[in-house]
Amino acid sequence: MRNLPALLAMGQNALRRGDERGSISWYRAALAQAAATGAPPQIQPLLQQAQASIAQSSQKFEDHLTSAIRDLPPLPRIAQATDLLLGKTSLYLQQPSMFYFPGLPQRAFYERSEFDWVAPIEAMTDTIVAELMAVRTQEAEFAPYVQTSMDRPAPNNPLRDDPSWGAFYFWQNGAPVADNSARCPAVTAALAHAPMPLITGRSPNALWSLLKPGTHIQPHHGLLKTRLICHLPLLVPDDCALRVGAETRAWRKGEMLLFDDSIEHEAWNRSSETRIILLFEVWRPEIGMEEREALASLFQAIDAFGPAQVDDGG
Known part of the structure; x- marks a missing residue:
C-alpha cells in the first residue's frame, strides 16, 4: 500500500x-x-x-x-x-451483447455516400411517408418495440412493453409480415434495394420505429457486430437525435443514418411530436459473401439449439 x-x-x-x-x-x-x-x-x-x-x-x-x-x-x-x-470525450468500442466478430473497423457511423443502394431508397421517402400517413389514419397499432416474452427473462429495459417506443414490422426475425407489406408496397420495394441478411428465424428485421414525445431510449449495445442498423427518417420533429459512441447526429427527413449498434448508443425525442423512421439492418460491407454464408449457417446452428436471445436494441 x-x-x-x-x-x-x-x-x-x-x-x-x-x-x-x-x-x-x-x-x-x-x-x-x-x-x-x-x-x-x-x-x-x-x-x-x-x-x-x-x-x-x-x-x-x-x-x-x-x-x-x-x-x-x-x-x-x-x-x-x-x-x-484531453479527456473531453470517452472511448467507445464495439461491445455486442451476444456475438463478437473480429477484424472489423471501429466506426460508429457510416456515410450515405459509401453505398450505392442508399440513394434509391432515399428517393422513395415521400412515397413511404404517404403510406405511413395512410396506415396511421387507419389507426394501425404500433406494438411496443421491446416486449416481455413468456419463455425468456424480461429485458432490463425501462421501455419494456411501453408503446412510447413502437414498432410496425415488415420483416420480423427473418419472416416477412405479409399483411403490413401488402399495405405498403413502396416500403417493400425500397427494402429490396438493401443488402439485408436473410437468416431463418433471426434476420432481417425491418420496421417503422415510432418514438413518442419525451421518450428516451437509454444507452445500450446491440446483439451483433456483423450488421449495420439503418434509419431512414420519415417524420422527424426538431430536438430528436441519435448518439452512437462519442458522436451525436440529428435525423433529417430522407437522409439515411447508418451505424454500428454494437457500440453504445442512445436516442431521444425531446419534442412535442412523434418521430418515425424506417429501421432495418444490413450486412456490414467488410464481410464478404463467403463469410456471410458461413455466418448465416453459424447463426442458424445457434438458433437450432434454442430460440434466439431477445434483441432489445435498434
Missing part, C-alpha cells in the same frame, strides 16, 4: 522544482490511493489542493495544445484523438 502523505509530498516537491507534469502524476496517484483506502480528515485539505492543481494544469495543457494545433487543417480523426487525450 502506498503512503498517502508521501505521495502528496512528492507532488508538492515536483511542483516546487517546476516539474508540473511530474507533480500531477504524483497527485493523481495520491487521489487514487485516497479513493481506494480512504483518507483521514487532516489530509482532506491537501487532497483538495491536489485536485485544484490537476484542474489548473489540465486547463493549461489544453490551452497550450489548442494553440499549438490551431493552424492545422480540420481533420476529424486528429480532433477526435485530441479530445480523447
Whole structure:
C-alpha cells in the first residue's frame, strides 16, 4: 500500500522544482490511493489542493495544445484523438451483447455516400411517408418495440412493453409480415434495394420505429457486430437525435443514418411530436459473401439449439 502523505509530498516537491507534469502524476496517484483506502480528515485539505492543481494544469495543457494545433487543417480523426487525450470525450468500442466478430473497423457511423443502394431508397421517402400517413389514419397499432416474452427473462429495459417506443414490422426475425407489406408496397420495394441478411428465424428485421414525445431510449449495445442498423427518417420533429459512441447526429427527413449498434448508443425525442423512421439492418460491407454464408449457417446452428436471445436494441 502506498503512503498517502508521501505521495502528496512528492507532488508538492515536483511542483516546487517546476516539474508540473511530474507533480500531477504524483497527485493523481495520491487521489487514487485516497479513493481506494480512504483518507483521514487532516489530509482532506491537501487532497483538495491536489485536485485544484490537476484542474489548473489540465486547463493549461489544453490551452497550450489548442494553440499549438490551431493552424492545422480540420481533420476529424486528429480532433477526435485530441479530445480523447484531453479527456473531453470517452472511448467507445464495439461491445455486442451476444456475438463478437473480429477484424472489423471501429466506426460508429457510416456515410450515405459509401453505398450505392442508399440513394434509391432515399428517393422513395415521400412515397413511404404517404403510406405511413395512410396506415396511421387507419389507426394501425404500433406494438411496443421491446416486449416481455413468456419463455425468456424480461429485458432490463425501462421501455419494456411501453408503446412510447413502437414498432410496425415488415420483416420480423427473418419472416416477412405479409399483411403490413401488402399495405405498403413502396416500403417493400425500397427494402429490396438493401443488402439485408436473410437468416431463418433471426434476420432481417425491418420496421417503422415510432418514438413518442419525451421518450428516451437509454444507452445500450446491440446483439451483433456483423450488421449495420439503418434509419431512414420519415417524420422527424426538431430536438430528436441519435448518439452512437462519442458522436451525436440529428435525423433529417430522407437522409439515411447508418451505424454500428454494437457500440453504445442512445436516442431521444425531446419534442412535442412523434418521430418515425424506417429501421432495418444490413450486412456490414467488410464481410464478404463467403463469410456471410458461413455466418448465416453459424447463426442458424445457434438458433437450432434454442430460440434466439431477445434483441432489445435498434
